[in-house]
Amino acid sequence: MTKVHKEAITGAQAAAYAMKQIEPDVVAAYPITPQTPIVEYFAKYVADGVVKTEMVPVESEHSAMSAVVGAAAAGARAMTATSANGLALMHEIVYITASMRLPVVMPVVNRALSGPINIHCDHSDTMAERDSGWIQLFCEDAQEVYDLTLMAVRLAEHEQVRLPVMVNQDGFIISHGVEPVELLPDEVAKKFVGELKPLYPLLDTEHPVTYGPLDLYDYYFEHKRQQIEAMKNVFKVFPSIAEEFYNITGRRYNFVEPYKMEDAQYVMVALGSTNGTIKYVVDQLREEGKKVGLLKIWMFRPFPKAEIQRLLTGRKAVVVLDRSASFGAEAPLYEAIKSSLYEVASKPLLGSFVYGLGGRDINPELVRFAFEKAMKHELVVDQELYLGLRE
């Protein structure tokens, strides 16, 4: 195991520290709350000469992602970071990044997507990008932000993947909360991340290429099929990257994290920092002899359906917590879980809870309430319930 040092830092610092060790050739970014500290910390590394990265301060997120696309197409390792409305403003280019198969890694600090204006955490920003062709990873804490940002680079740049990755962390809860984080020595992190092997770089003037040409009905469909395939390849590629990371750090990652799931009859499924609260409640309920467990989702896109089917079949009830709503339809995570369970041999009772919109607090009592609903078999499959809402 590698010698590590532990520091008390925020999630934003963890992302910036990983970026420092990755030392991308180009970072173009526009500050937006609560992503701002990531860009500030990284800008300081640049100003202090700690990294040789070309920092491009732009006038909007649309430009930030455009500059990153240009840099990545040129053959550079390029990164940016964003949040909420900034991500929405990028949307056009976010989609193009994936469609051009550029291996960009972007920390996303999740925040409500207005209106009315709200700067606090929910997942509506990243959910709006779930079909953009990006890989989406979700972190429970600052340690995972650091770890998954390093692994994201390897995943994005893998020759069978070549897709951009969003590393999501909950706004303020993770981005501004201080926690102890184990950090790798620079040379170990650098060695793990490795060198980018550019594919079709524009700067290779010996072999001129065209990026982003007109692609009509005769080939567009085929290019989308390639993206579908690349997403499927993530299931093959990610475990080996996670294994390599485990050998260095002793920290094991996968598509999902089952917590006290072996004999669990009542299982909760969630994304992000809330998983910490759920683990606390699972521990309490276990002490009371209740057979409860948690299935934390690390990877939301591609959606690890096979893994989820294997872990949820035969359970008595599954409660899905969503920190975003889908107006006129089921909440995004719930919809994905429910659809996965259509094919399993033994379907659990299912319940959907939307919580935490615009930073509304989630606490152990609310989590316990949702578990109790499940244990009393009071869930209705097409009924969306709310945690922490005044009704």
Added chain:
Amino acid sequence: MAELKKWNEIPIGGIITEPGTARKYRTGDWRVKRPIYDRSKCIDCMMCWFYCPDQAIMQENSVMKGINYFYCKGCGICANVCPKSAIEMRPETEFAHKEE
């Protein structure tokens, strides 16, 4: 139309890996009406050559030499601007079974 490749036979992301491929793009495939040129009426004024948006009018030393159907999209501008009505637009269906 050229043989189309399958999804796993082409570069990713729509990237074009050789220069000058626009030359190979047969915009003539788009044509619904075909301009037919009558040399006997032509006065070589070159109006058609000036106006053709696809550079599909062929000329040599300011002499009209006919139409390049590989690129001609059949917009009909040439027929419209010709002062001598030397170009007539005819439906492609008339030529459907004849080789160009």
